[in-house]
Amino acid sequence: MARPLKSNTRSLILTGMATTAAISLLDPDALGATRRLPPAGRLRRVGRIDVIEVEAKSILNRVAGMPFAWSVNPYRGCIHGCVFCYARRSHGYLEDDGVGRWSSRLYAKVNAAAVLRAELAKRTWRRETVSIGTVTDPYQPIESRYRLTRAILETLRDAETPVRIVTRSPLIVRDLDILRDLAQRAGAHVSVSIATMDAALAREIEPTVAPPLRRLQAVRALAGAGIDVSVALAPILPQITDAPEQIESVIAAAHEAGARHVWHGALHLHDVTRDAFFQFLRKTRPHLIARYAQLYRGKYAPRAVRDEIDARVTRARAALPKQRVAQIAPRGDAQLSLLL
Numbered sequence: 001m002a003r004p005l006k007s008n009t010r011s012l013i014l015t016g017m018a019t020t021a022a023i024s025l026l027d028p029d030a031l032g033a034t035r036r037l038p039p040a041g042r043l044r045r046v047g048r049i050d051v052i053e054v055e056a057k058s059i060l061n062r063v064a065g066m067p068f069a070w071s072v073n074p075y076r077g078c079i080h081g082c083v084f085c086y087a088r089r090s091h092g093y094l095e096d097d098g099v100g101r102w103s104s105r106l107y108a109k110v111n112a113a114a115v116l117r118a119e120l121a122k123r124t125w126r127r128e129t130v131s132i133g134t135v136t137d138p139y140q141p142i143e144s145r146y147r148l149t150r151a152i153l154e155t156l157r158d159a160e161t162p163v164r165i166v167t168r169s170p171l172i173v174r175d176l177d178i179l180r181d182l183a184q185r186a187g188a189h190v191s192v193s194i195a196t197m198d199a200a201l202a203r204e205i206e207p208t209v210a211p212p213l214r215r216l217q218a219v220r221a222l223a224g225a226g227i228d229v230s231v232a233l234a235p236i237l238p239q240i241t242d243a244p245e246q247i248e249s250v251i252a253a254a255h256e257a258g259a260r261h262v263w264h265g266a267l268h269l270h271d272v273t274r275d276a277f278f279q280f281l282r283k284t285r286p287h288l289i290a291r292y293a294q295l296y297r298g299k300y301a302p303r304a305v306r307d308e309i310d311a312r313v314t315r316a317r318a319a320l321p322k323q324r325v326a327q328i329a330p331r332g333d334a335q336l337s338l339l340l
């Protein structure tokens with residue numbers, strides 16, 4: 001049951017200090033974000049944020065070409081306001097402003113768990129993997145009030161359906177109990193996004209996300225509980241977060257914290273994400289505008305730039321010793337996995 005927000009609650013913004021987003025590495029088009037008019041709902045004003053509570057008619061979205069078959073998004077919009085967020089485009093699908101309103105107008109699907117429970121009860125449900133939060137962060141600060149992600153996890157656990165979660169938020173540790181159950185009954189994978197270990201730089205590019213060290217603590221807690229956890233080193237921003245020592249520091253920290261794997265991806269710029277990112281450059285790094293305009297004539301950086309980033313990641317991984325840790329297997333016992 002979603003707990004309603006109290007109007008004018010400042011702690012909503014403050015709890016935003018603890019938060020996630022690799023999901024936004026993915027293309028909203030491929031993840032079930034459909035173009036439609038903004039849904040009607042009840043508006044709650046919380047500090048500088050508008051939260052629109054809506055009733056979803058359906059919640060499971062079919063996904064193609066991904067390592068999961070379905071996605072669920074309890075929210076639209078994200079208070080974290082990452083300058084590189086690819087999911088901003090999904091606000092455009094609601095004829096909303098993906099640059100200026102992405103982090104200040106949020107949609108909360110308050111009946112998400114009830115709708116999901118009905119969809120999973122259908123005889124046609126095959127218990128395929130469901131990814132939570134593909135076009136938003138499912139553990140952004142309003143989750144501490146609405147608890148929609150937790151209710152969705154409980155529903156998936158009861159239906160013995162495997163789950164994947166991508167987040168930048170340490171708030172996920174709150175749900176360790178359910179994640180352990182899910183890991184034993186069906187399978188659970190968590191990916192925590194860390195783009196840089198430099199706290200000041202992180203604050204610039206992911207304004208209200210918890211500092212990198214707090215996210216690493218979440219990785220450590222998840223790994224310690226036997227959850228299959230990886231770190232998303234993403235997106236890597238050319239000439240901002242792509243120096244070899246920057247990449248090495250994230251990979252070494254992920255390894256030390258017990259992440260089983262590190263995956264990465266170079267920045268791509270498209271649609272409103274391009275507008276938001278160049279707005280960021282104009283404010284903070286005007287000297288890089290010409291370089292980025294040259295690199296991003298299209299959606300992706302040139303192949304040579306991406307290859308060099310791949311090579312740096314490969315070298316950083318290769319420098320680390322392999323290690324084995326216990327991890328919960330879906331049948332309920334523990335198994336050993338080779339890390340990184």
Ligand code: SF4
Nearest residue numbers: 020021078081082085
């Ligand atoms: S945390 Fe939120 S704003 Fe940041 S990339 Fe993820 S969805 Fe986008």
